[in-house]
Amino acid sequence: MSRSTSPAHSAGQQKVLTIDWRLLWRRLRSRGGLFLTSARHRAANTEYIPPTWMSRLRLTWFRVGLIALAAFVFTQKQIDFTVSVGADGLGVDAAADRDGTATTVAQTTTLGMLPGSGTSTSTTPPVWNVNDLDAATVRSYVNRFERVAKTEEVKFSIPAAAKMAMAILESDAGQHRAATQYNNHFPAASTTKHYDNAWGSWRGHSEDLNRRFPDLAHESVNYQQWIAALDRSGYSRDPQYGQKLLRIIERFDLQSL
CATH class of the missing domain: 1.10.530.10 (Lysozyme)
Structure with missing residues (x-):
């Protein structure tokens, strides 16, 4: 009887069940090795055909991964893009802040990607002198x-x-x-x-x-x-x-x- 098993008793007649754990382990390891070898052989001899939508968009799994990573980053960060035109912005505007006739506050163009940043940065118009x-x-x-x-x-x-x-x-x-x-x-x-x-x-x-x-x-x-x-x-x-x-x-x- 193996050291790792205990005898099983029945009501009428005593029966002893013996399990050879070493033999069982060798067989499992052998079968597992055969399975892995077969899987590698199939993979090496099988041509991978990507899905139709990936072929049309000329995408690879690497590019799909990059797109997914970029989407994750943008969803985790708040983007604040502000464009403001001061006195000399588009075309011919009113006189500059320096002469006091333009009431538009000149603002800087900012691209903020800091988490939780919801306010745009702006410059205060200088006091006319x-x-x-x-x-x-x-x-x-x-x-x-x-x-x-x-x-x-x-x-x-x-x-x-x-x-x-x-x-x-x-x-x-x-x-x-x-x-x-x-x-x-x-x-x-x-x-x-x-x-x-x-x-x-x-x-x-x-x-x-x-x-x-x-x-x-x-x-x-x-x-x-x-x-x-x-x-x-x-x-x-x-x-x-x-x-x-x-x-x-x-x-x-x-x-x-």
Whole structure:
């Protein structure tokens, strides 16, 4: 009797069951080896034909695995893609934040893939300061358009100081994209107009003011009164527009025009 088995007793006659565990193990190992050998042989002689949909899409199991991995990553992370256009974004926009006529907040384009990130990053518009205007650039601009401003005052009753301050503010003294590329020195009035030359922009702006706000012609006693009336007319959506004009006039002595 084997050491690993115990005799089985019956009611009438005693029977002894003996199991040779070593022999059983050898047979199982032999049969298992034959099965593995047969499986390898079949695999080596069988041509794998992928499913029809994989053939049409030219996919392999490796590519399917990569796609599944990418899908898993994207489902586990929140994607935040924000595109915002500032003053100089698409085409000809309103004057830059620096001149205060554009109310759009410039934002950076961000691609965030941090888990739990649901807010977009944006930049705060800088506080306008008249001292940020380059003095030499402004002086050159004033010398260039001084006669034009005086002509517009005579023809349209627009104070030359106010007209010059508007041009400096809206065109950034001729440096704004609208002025350099489209000769539009007053983009706050119209962002889509293109002119053949700068003089056409000045004259077109005067005609536009005269057509839209005819009552301004009766407020030309002095530039302060005219600017106050312009503020009330709704010409600009910037609530500080009139104050900015006054600061430019004082900073660069435009009242002498």
